[in-house]
Amino acid sequence: xxxxxxxxxxxxxxxxxxxxxxxxxxxxxxxxxxxxxxxxxxxxxxxxxxxxxxxxxxxxxxxxxxxxxxxxxxxxxxxxxxxxxxxxxxxxxxxxxxxxxxxxxxxxxxxxxxxxxxxxxxxxxxxxxxxxxxxxxxxxxxxxxxxxxxxxxxxxxxxxxxxxxxxxxxxxxxxxxxxxxxxxxxxxxxxxxxxxxxxxxxxxxxxxxxxxxxxxxxxxxxxxxxxxxxxxxxxxxxxxxxxxxxxxxxxxxxxxxxxxxxxxxxxxxxxxxxxxxxxxxxxxxxxxxxxxxxxxxxxxxxxxxxxxxxxxxxxxxxxxxxxxxxxxxxxxxxxxxxxxxxxxxxxxxxxxxxxxxxxxxxxxxxxxxxxxxxxxxxxxxxxxxxxxxxxxxxxxxxxxxx
Numbered sequence: 001x002x003x004x005x006x007x008x009x010x011x012x013x014x015x016x017x018x019x020x021x022x023x024x025x026x027x028x029x030x031x032x033x034x035x036x037x038x039x040x041x042x043x044x045x046x047x048x049x050x051x052x053x054x055x056x057x058x059x060x061x062x063x064x065x066x067x068x069x070x071x072x073x074x075x076x077x078x079x080x081x082x083x084x085x086x087x088x089x090x091x092x093x094x095x096x097x098x099x100x101x102x103x104x105x106x107x108x109x110x111x112x113x114x115x116x117x118x119x120x121x122x123x124x125x126x127x128x129x130x131x132x133x134x135x136x137x138x139x140x141x142x143x144x145x146x147x148x149x150x151x152x153x154x155x156x157x158x159x160x161x162x163x164x165x166x167x168x169x170x171x172x173x174x175x176x177x178x179x180x181x182x183x184x185x186x187x188x189x190x191x192x193x194x195x196x197x198x199x200x201x202x203x204x205x206x207x208x209x210x211x212x213x214x215x216x217x218x219x220x221x222x223x224x225x226x227x228x229x230x231x232x233x234x235x236x237x238x239x240x241x242x243x244x245x246x247x248x249x250x251x252x253x254x255x256x257x258x259x260x261x262x263x264x265x266x267x268x269x270x271x272x273x274x275x276x277x278x279x280x281x282x283x284x285x286x287x288x289x290x291x292x293x294x295x296x297x298x299x300x301x302x303x304x305x306x307x308x309x310x311x312x313x314x315x316x317x318x319x320x321x322x323x324x325x326x327x328x329x330x331x332x333x334x335x336x337x338x339x340x341x342x343x344x345x346x347x348x349x350x351x352x353x354x355x356x357x358x359x360x361x362x363x364x365x366x367x368x369x370x371x372x373x374x375x376x377x378x379x380x381x382x383x384x385x386x387x388x389x390x391x392x393x394x395x396x397x398x399x400x401x402x
Contacts, residue, residue: 003112004028004044008037011079015040018083021112031114034138035081059124060097062161066154068098073147082143083109101125114138129274129291136282146281153277157270157295160357164266167364174375178382179229183218185386190215193390204393211389250299254327258370262363264327267296269356271305272332276349285312300327318345331355 004025007017016037022028025042032039068089075085083106090102101122108118116135119126126134130150137146194212197204204212218225239245254260274295278288286309293305304325311321319337322328335352339345 004042006032006037006039007041008032008039010037010081016081016084018110019112034141034143035083035115036076036079037081060095060101062154062158064095064098065125065130066151066158069147069154070151073144073151076144076147082115097125115143129278129295132278132283132287132291133281136278140282149277149281153273156273156353156357160266160269160360163360163364164262167262167367170368171371171375174371174379178375178379181379182382182386183222185383186215186218187222190386190390191219193393197393202393202396205389205396207385207389208392211386246299254298254300258363258367262360262367263298264301264329265356265359265363267298267301268329268332269353269360271296271301272349272356273353276346276353279349280346285318289318304328 003019003021005017005019006028007015009015020028020031022031025044028042029039032042071089072085075088076082080088086102086106086109090099090106104121105115105118108121109115114135116131116138119134120131133146133150134143137143140146190211194215197208197212240249254263271292275288275292278291279285283291289305289309289312293302293309296302296305304322304327307325308318308321312318317337317340319333319340322336323330323333332352335348336345339348342348
Protein backbone atom coordinates (compact mmCIF):
# COMPACT_ATOMS: atom_id res chain seq x y z
CA UNK A 1 0.00 0.00 0.00
CA UNK A 2 1.52 3.31 -1.10
CA UNK A 3 0.71 6.93 -0.28
CA UNK A 4 0.04 9.36 -3.11
CA UNK A 5 -0.08 13.15 -3.15
CA UNK A 6 -2.78 14.48 -5.45
CA UNK A 7 -4.13 17.68 -6.91
CA UNK A 8 -7.62 17.27 -8.33
CA UNK A 9 -10.56 19.31 -9.62
CA UNK A 10 -14.25 18.72 -8.94
CA UNK A 11 -17.19 19.23 -11.30
CA UNK A 12 -17.39 22.94 -10.49
CA UNK A 13 -13.73 23.59 -11.23
CA UNK A 14 -12.60 23.84 -7.63
CA UNK A 15 -9.12 22.49 -6.90
CA UNK A 16 -8.39 20.17 -3.97
CA UNK A 17 -5.05 18.93 -2.66
CA UNK A 18 -4.35 16.05 -0.32
CA UNK A 19 -2.97 12.55 0.19
CA UNK A 20 -4.48 9.08 -0.03
CA UNK A 21 -3.42 5.45 0.36
CA UNK A 22 -3.73 3.07 -2.59
CA UNK A 23 -2.01 -0.13 -3.78
CA UNK A 24 -1.16 1.49 -7.12
CA UNK A 25 -1.33 4.77 -9.00
CA UNK A 26 -4.20 3.47 -11.12
CA UNK A 27 -6.18 2.55 -7.98
CA UNK A 28 -5.48 6.03 -6.59
CA UNK A 29 -7.01 7.58 -9.71
CA UNK A 30 -10.08 5.31 -9.40
CA UNK A 31 -10.58 6.34 -5.78
CA UNK A 32 -10.36 10.01 -6.66
CA UNK A 33 -12.96 9.58 -9.42
CA UNK A 34 -15.22 7.75 -6.95
CA UNK A 35 -15.16 10.96 -4.91
CA UNK A 36 -16.20 12.99 -7.98
CA UNK A 37 -12.67 14.39 -8.37
CA UNK A 38 -10.68 14.58 -11.60
CA UNK A 39 -6.94 14.08 -10.85
CA UNK A 40 -4.61 16.69 -12.39
CA UNK A 41 -1.41 15.76 -10.55
CA UNK A 42 -0.67 12.48 -8.85
CA UNK A 43 2.69 11.43 -7.41
CA UNK A 44 3.84 8.87 -4.87
CA UNK A 45 4.74 10.33 -1.50
CA UNK A 46 6.87 9.01 1.30
CA UNK A 47 4.99 6.40 3.30
CA UNK A 48 4.07 7.61 6.76
CA UNK A 49 3.05 5.22 9.47
CA UNK A 50 -0.02 6.41 11.32
CA UNK A 51 -1.93 4.67 14.07
CA UNK A 52 -5.57 4.71 13.10
CA UNK A 53 -7.64 4.26 16.20
CA UNK A 54 -11.18 3.07 16.13
CA UNK A 55 -13.49 5.64 17.65
CA UNK A 56 -16.26 4.16 19.72
CA UNK A 57 -19.37 6.18 19.02
CA UNK A 58 -22.93 5.85 20.21
CA UNK A 59 -25.97 4.50 18.44
CA UNK A 60 -27.98 6.97 16.38
CA UNK A 61 -31.79 7.17 16.02
CA UNK A 62 -32.97 5.74 12.71
CA UNK A 63 -34.72 9.00 11.83
CA UNK A 64 -31.50 10.98 12.16
CA UNK A 65 -29.58 8.40 10.13
CA UNK A 66 -32.23 8.65 7.40
CA UNK A 67 -31.93 12.47 7.30
CA UNK A 68 -28.12 12.29 7.19
CA UNK A 69 -28.24 9.76 4.34
CA UNK A 70 -30.65 11.84 2.27
CA UNK A 71 -28.64 15.04 2.82
CA UNK A 72 -25.37 13.33 1.92
CA UNK A 73 -26.95 11.94 -1.25
CA UNK A 74 -28.11 15.42 -2.24
CA UNK A 75 -24.67 16.96 -1.68
CA UNK A 76 -22.86 14.21 -3.61
CA UNK A 77 -25.41 14.44 -6.42
CA UNK A 78 -24.61 18.17 -6.66
CA UNK A 79 -20.97 17.37 -7.40
CA UNK A 80 -19.51 18.09 -3.95
CA UNK A 81 -16.79 15.55 -2.96
CA UNK A 82 -17.35 13.21 -0.06
CA UNK A 83 -14.86 14.90 2.24
CA UNK A 84 -16.37 18.36 1.78
CA UNK A 85 -19.91 16.95 2.08
CA UNK A 86 -19.07 15.36 5.42
CA UNK A 87 -17.51 18.58 6.67
CA UNK A 88 -20.67 20.48 5.78
CA UNK A 89 -22.97 17.94 7.45
CA UNK A 90 -20.80 17.60 10.57
CA UNK A 91 -21.65 21.18 11.51
CA UNK A 92 -25.38 20.42 11.84
CA UNK A 93 -25.36 17.08 13.67
CA UNK A 94 -27.14 16.97 17.04
CA UNK A 95 -26.56 13.33 17.95
CA UNK A 96 -23.30 12.76 19.86
CA UNK A 97 -22.84 9.38 18.19
CA UNK A 98 -23.16 10.79 14.69
CA UNK A 99 -20.95 13.77 15.50
CA UNK A 100 -18.15 11.53 16.84
CA UNK A 101 -18.42 9.16 13.87
CA UNK A 102 -18.34 11.95 11.29
CA UNK A 103 -15.27 13.63 12.81
CA UNK A 104 -13.48 10.27 12.83
CA UNK A 105 -14.52 9.55 9.21
CA UNK A 106 -13.27 12.96 8.06
CA UNK A 107 -9.94 12.21 9.72
CA UNK A 108 -9.75 8.75 8.13
CA UNK A 109 -10.59 10.03 4.63
CA UNK A 110 -7.97 12.76 5.00
CA UNK A 111 -5.47 9.98 5.67
CA UNK A 112 -6.46 8.22 2.45
CA UNK A 113 -9.01 5.66 3.58
CA UNK A 114 -12.09 5.00 1.50
CA UNK A 115 -15.49 6.16 2.65
CA UNK A 116 -16.87 2.65 3.20
CA UNK A 117 -13.77 1.58 5.15
CA UNK A 118 -14.05 4.64 7.39
CA UNK A 119 -17.74 3.90 7.98
CA UNK A 120 -17.04 0.30 8.96
CA UNK A 121 -15.13 1.57 12.01
CA UNK A 122 -18.43 2.68 13.58
CA UNK A 123 -20.78 -0.34 13.67
CA UNK A 124 -23.05 1.26 16.28
CA UNK A 125 -23.89 4.03 13.82
CA UNK A 126 -23.56 2.28 10.44
CA UNK A 127 -24.45 -1.41 10.46
CA UNK A 128 -23.14 -4.04 8.08
CA UNK A 129 -26.01 -3.51 5.66
CA UNK A 130 -25.33 0.23 5.42
CA UNK A 131 -21.56 -0.23 4.98
CA UNK A 132 -21.98 -2.84 2.24
CA UNK A 133 -24.36 -0.55 0.36
CA UNK A 134 -21.86 2.31 0.52
CA UNK A 135 -19.00 0.10 -0.62
CA UNK A 136 -21.09 -1.11 -3.56
CA UNK A 137 -21.81 2.53 -4.44
CA UNK A 138 -18.09 3.35 -4.33
CA UNK A 139 -17.24 0.46 -6.62
CA UNK A 140 -19.92 1.41 -9.14
CA UNK A 141 -19.25 5.15 -8.90
CA UNK A 142 -22.95 5.72 -8.23
CA UNK A 143 -22.83 6.39 -4.51
CA UNK A 144 -25.34 9.29 -4.52
CA UNK A 145 -28.06 7.05 -5.98
CA UNK A 146 -27.20 4.28 -3.53
CA UNK A 147 -27.50 6.68 -0.60
CA UNK A 148 -30.87 7.88 -1.87
CA UNK A 149 -32.04 4.28 -2.03
CA UNK A 150 -30.66 3.75 1.47
CA UNK A 151 -32.60 6.73 2.82
CA UNK A 152 -35.82 5.39 1.32
CA UNK A 153 -35.12 1.94 2.78
CA UNK A 154 -34.52 3.32 6.29
CA UNK A 155 -37.73 5.36 6.11
CA UNK A 156 -39.80 2.30 5.18
CA UNK A 157 -38.04 0.13 7.77
CA UNK A 158 -38.80 2.64 10.53
CA UNK A 159 -42.46 2.77 9.50
CA UNK A 160 -42.75 -1.02 9.49
CA UNK A 161 -41.04 -1.33 12.87
CA UNK A 162 -43.31 1.28 14.44
CA UNK A 163 -46.40 -0.56 13.14
CA UNK A 164 -45.34 -3.88 14.64
CA UNK A 165 -44.24 -2.25 17.89
CA UNK A 166 -47.57 -0.43 18.17
CA UNK A 167 -49.46 -3.70 17.75
CA UNK A 168 -47.40 -5.32 20.53
CA UNK A 169 -47.41 -2.36 22.93
CA UNK A 170 -51.20 -1.96 22.98
CA UNK A 171 -52.07 -5.26 24.76
CA UNK A 172 -49.16 -4.76 27.18
CA UNK A 173 -50.49 -1.30 28.09
CA UNK A 174 -53.99 -2.73 28.68
CA UNK A 175 -52.58 -5.46 30.93
CA UNK A 176 -50.64 -2.91 32.97
CA UNK A 177 -53.81 -0.83 33.43
CA UNK A 178 -55.72 -3.97 34.44
CA UNK A 179 -53.08 -4.84 37.03
CA UNK A 180 -53.18 -1.32 38.51
CA UNK A 181 -57.00 -1.38 38.71
CA UNK A 182 -57.11 -4.82 40.35
CA UNK A 183 -54.33 -3.88 42.78
CA UNK A 184 -56.23 -0.73 43.73
CA UNK A 185 -59.36 -2.74 44.48
CA UNK A 186 -57.43 -5.30 46.53
CA UNK A 187 -55.62 -2.67 48.61
CA UNK A 188 -58.17 0.12 49.10
CA UNK A 189 -61.70 -1.18 48.47
CA UNK A 190 -61.92 -4.78 49.66
CA UNK A 191 -60.46 -4.17 53.18
CA UNK A 192 -63.27 -1.69 53.89
CA UNK A 193 -65.90 -4.21 52.86
CA UNK A 194 -64.17 -6.84 55.01
CA UNK A 195 -64.59 -4.63 58.09
CA UNK A 196 -68.30 -4.34 57.42
CA UNK A 197 -68.63 -8.09 56.90
CA UNK A 198 -66.72 -8.89 60.10
CA UNK A 199 -69.05 -6.70 62.18
CA UNK A 200 -72.11 -8.53 60.82
CA UNK A 201 -70.95 -11.89 62.15
CA UNK A 202 -72.34 -13.78 59.16
CA UNK A 203 -70.68 -16.60 57.28
CA UNK A 204 -69.19 -15.25 54.03
CA UNK A 205 -69.77 -16.90 50.62
CA UNK A 206 -66.88 -18.87 49.15
CA UNK A 207 -66.22 -16.33 46.37
CA UNK A 208 -66.04 -13.51 48.90
CA UNK A 209 -63.62 -15.47 51.10
CA UNK A 210 -61.37 -16.07 48.11
CA UNK A 211 -61.28 -12.39 47.15
CA UNK A 212 -60.68 -11.31 50.77
CA UNK A 213 -57.83 -13.82 51.04
CA UNK A 214 -56.32 -12.46 47.82
CA UNK A 215 -56.52 -8.94 49.27
CA UNK A 216 -54.73 -9.98 52.47
CA UNK A 217 -52.01 -11.82 50.59
CA UNK A 218 -51.42 -8.92 48.22
CA UNK A 219 -51.29 -6.34 51.02
CA UNK A 220 -48.86 -8.49 53.04
CA UNK A 221 -46.67 -9.63 50.16
CA UNK A 222 -47.14 -6.96 47.47
CA UNK A 223 -43.39 -6.59 47.12
CA UNK A 224 -43.05 -10.29 46.28
CA UNK A 225 -45.84 -10.09 43.68
CA UNK A 226 -44.43 -6.99 41.96
CA UNK A 227 -40.87 -8.28 42.29
CA UNK A 228 -41.92 -11.59 40.73
CA UNK A 229 -43.56 -9.85 37.77
CA UNK A 230 -40.59 -7.53 37.19
CA UNK A 231 -38.03 -10.28 37.78
CA UNK A 232 -39.89 -12.72 35.55
CA UNK A 233 -40.04 -10.15 32.76
CA UNK A 234 -36.33 -9.43 33.15
CA UNK A 235 -35.42 -13.13 33.06
CA UNK A 236 -37.64 -13.68 30.02
CA UNK A 237 -35.95 -10.80 28.18
CA UNK A 238 -32.48 -12.11 29.04
CA UNK A 239 -33.49 -15.62 27.96
CA UNK A 240 -34.75 -14.23 24.65
CA UNK A 241 -31.33 -12.67 24.03
CA UNK A 242 -29.72 -16.13 24.05
CA UNK A 243 -29.70 -18.33 20.94
CA UNK A 244 -31.80 -21.06 22.56
CA UNK A 245 -34.25 -18.54 23.97
CA UNK A 246 -34.70 -16.74 20.68
CA UNK A 247 -35.18 -20.02 18.86
CA UNK A 248 -37.78 -21.25 21.35
CA UNK A 249 -39.76 -18.02 21.80
CA UNK A 250 -39.72 -17.08 18.10
CA UNK A 251 -40.96 -20.55 17.26
CA UNK A 252 -43.87 -20.13 19.68
CA UNK A 253 -44.74 -16.59 18.60
CA UNK A 254 -44.85 -17.33 14.88
CA UNK A 255 -47.40 -20.12 15.47
CA UNK A 256 -49.77 -17.95 17.52
CA UNK A 257 -53.09 -17.00 15.87
CA UNK A 258 -53.16 -13.43 14.52
CA UNK A 259 -49.90 -12.47 16.26
CA UNK A 260 -47.94 -15.11 14.34
CA UNK A 261 -49.42 -13.90 11.06
CA UNK A 262 -48.27 -10.35 11.83
CA UNK A 263 -44.77 -11.51 12.79
CA UNK A 264 -44.41 -13.64 9.66
CA UNK A 265 -45.56 -10.88 7.30
CA UNK A 266 -43.34 -8.23 8.88
CA UNK A 267 -40.32 -10.58 8.71
CA UNK A 268 -40.97 -11.34 5.03
CA UNK A 269 -41.39 -7.63 4.28
CA UNK A 270 -38.04 -6.81 5.96
CA UNK A 271 -36.24 -9.67 4.22
CA UNK A 272 -37.51 -8.91 0.71
CA UNK A 273 -36.96 -5.14 1.03
CA UNK A 274 -33.42 -5.59 2.33
CA UNK A 275 -32.49 -8.23 -0.25
CA UNK A 276 -33.93 -6.11 -3.08
CA UNK A 277 -31.97 -3.06 -1.94
CA UNK A 278 -28.70 -4.99 -1.67
CA UNK A 279 -29.03 -6.83 -4.98
CA UNK A 280 -30.11 -3.65 -6.77
CA UNK A 281 -26.96 -1.94 -5.45
CA UNK A 282 -24.64 -4.64 -6.76
CA UNK A 283 -23.95 -6.63 -3.57
CA UNK A 284 -23.25 -10.34 -4.18
CA UNK A 285 -26.15 -12.73 -3.55
CA UNK A 286 -24.34 -14.68 -0.80
CA UNK A 287 -23.47 -11.55 1.15
CA UNK A 288 -26.92 -10.08 0.52
CA UNK A 289 -28.70 -13.18 1.87
CA UNK A 290 -26.57 -13.29 5.01
CA UNK A 291 -27.27 -9.63 5.77
CA UNK A 292 -30.98 -9.96 4.92
CA UNK A 293 -31.40 -12.90 7.28
CA UNK A 294 -30.19 -10.79 10.21
CA UNK A 295 -32.84 -8.07 9.79
CA UNK A 296 -35.92 -10.32 9.75
CA UNK A 297 -36.34 -10.13 13.53
CA UNK A 298 -37.40 -13.78 13.78
CA UNK A 299 -35.12 -16.77 14.32
CA UNK A 300 -37.33 -19.13 12.29
CA UNK A 301 -37.27 -16.96 9.15
CA UNK A 302 -33.57 -16.23 9.65
CA UNK A 303 -32.70 -19.92 9.68
CA UNK A 304 -34.79 -20.51 6.58
CA UNK A 305 -32.81 -17.86 4.70
CA UNK A 306 -29.48 -19.21 5.93
CA UNK A 307 -30.45 -22.69 4.69
CA UNK A 308 -31.30 -21.13 1.32
CA UNK A 309 -27.89 -19.46 1.30
CA UNK A 310 -26.19 -22.81 1.83
CA UNK A 311 -28.19 -24.32 -1.04
CA UNK A 312 -27.13 -21.48 -3.35
CA UNK A 313 -23.48 -22.09 -2.43
CA UNK A 314 -24.04 -25.62 -3.75
CA UNK A 315 -25.23 -24.26 -7.09
CA UNK A 316 -29.00 -24.35 -6.58
CA UNK A 317 -31.50 -21.65 -7.45
CA UNK A 318 -32.85 -19.42 -4.65
CA UNK A 319 -36.41 -20.56 -5.41
CA UNK A 320 -35.74 -24.25 -4.76
CA UNK A 321 -34.73 -24.10 -1.05
CA UNK A 322 -37.21 -21.32 -0.21
CA UNK A 323 -40.13 -23.32 -1.65
CA UNK A 324 -39.45 -26.05 0.92
CA UNK A 325 -39.66 -23.67 3.89
CA UNK A 326 -42.93 -23.71 5.84
CA UNK A 327 -42.88 -20.04 6.85
CA UNK A 328 -41.90 -18.58 3.46
CA UNK A 329 -45.16 -17.90 1.53
CA UNK A 330 -45.51 -19.52 -1.89
CA UNK A 331 -46.19 -16.13 -3.46
CA UNK A 332 -42.72 -14.99 -2.41
CA UNK A 333 -40.97 -17.97 -4.00
CA UNK A 334 -43.05 -17.63 -7.18
CA UNK A 335 -42.16 -13.94 -7.55
CA UNK A 336 -38.49 -14.70 -6.90
CA UNK A 337 -38.64 -17.45 -9.54
CA UNK A 338 -40.05 -15.00 -12.09
CA UNK A 339 -37.33 -12.52 -11.17
CA UNK A 340 -34.61 -15.13 -11.65
CA UNK A 341 -35.96 -16.07 -15.06
CA UNK A 342 -36.26 -12.46 -16.24
CA UNK A 343 -33.04 -11.26 -14.60
CA UNK A 344 -34.97 -8.62 -12.67
CA UNK A 345 -35.07 -10.18 -9.22
CA UNK A 346 -34.59 -6.93 -7.27
CA UNK A 347 -37.68 -5.37 -8.88
CA UNK A 348 -39.75 -8.46 -8.06
CA UNK A 349 -38.52 -8.42 -4.46
CA UNK A 350 -39.51 -4.77 -4.16
CA UNK A 351 -43.03 -5.64 -5.34
CA UNK A 352 -43.22 -8.43 -2.77
CA UNK A 353 -42.02 -6.04 -0.05
CA UNK A 354 -44.67 -3.47 -1.04
CA UNK A 355 -47.36 -6.14 -0.90
CA UNK A 356 -46.36 -7.46 2.52
CA UNK A 357 -45.94 -3.99 4.01
CA UNK A 358 -49.58 -3.37 3.04
CA UNK A 359 -50.44 -6.75 4.54
CA UNK A 360 -48.78 -5.71 7.80
CA UNK A 361 -51.09 -2.67 7.87
CA UNK A 362 -54.09 -4.96 7.51
CA UNK A 363 -52.76 -7.43 10.11
CA UNK A 364 -52.11 -4.66 12.64
CA UNK A 365 -55.63 -3.29 12.22
CA UNK A 366 -57.13 -6.78 12.51
CA UNK A 367 -55.10 -7.60 15.62
CA UNK A 368 -56.00 -4.30 17.26
CA UNK A 369 -59.70 -4.71 16.47
CA UNK A 370 -59.66 -8.18 18.05
CA UNK A 371 -57.46 -7.42 21.05
CA UNK A 372 -59.31 -4.27 22.13
CA UNK A 373 -62.71 -5.86 22.92
CA UNK A 374 -61.09 -9.07 24.16
CA UNK A 375 -58.91 -7.29 26.70
CA UNK A 376 -61.80 -5.07 27.76
CA UNK A 377 -63.94 -8.14 28.36
CA UNK A 378 -61.18 -9.76 30.44
CA UNK A 379 -60.61 -6.60 32.47
CA UNK A 380 -64.35 -6.08 32.92
CA UNK A 381 -64.78 -9.72 33.92
CA UNK A 382 -62.13 -9.50 36.64
CA UNK A 383 -63.64 -6.32 38.08
CA UNK A 384 -67.15 -7.81 37.85
CA UNK A 385 -66.11 -10.93 39.80
CA UNK A 386 -64.61 -8.80 42.55
CA UNK A 387 -67.68 -6.55 42.73
CA UNK A 388 -70.05 -9.54 42.86
CA UNK A 389 -67.90 -11.11 45.58
CA UNK A 390 -68.28 -7.98 47.69
CA UNK A 391 -72.03 -7.63 47.18
CA UNK A 392 -72.99 -11.27 47.78
CA UNK A 393 -72.76 -10.90 51.60
CA UNK A 394 -74.80 -7.68 51.40
CA UNK A 395 -77.54 -9.53 49.51
CA UNK A 396 -77.43 -12.30 52.14
CA UNK A 397 -77.70 -9.79 54.97
CA UNK A 398 -80.69 -8.14 53.26
CA UNK A 399 -82.38 -11.53 52.95
CA UNK A 400 -81.77 -12.30 56.63
CA UNK A 401 -83.32 -8.97 57.68
CA UNK A 402 -86.42 -9.69 55.62
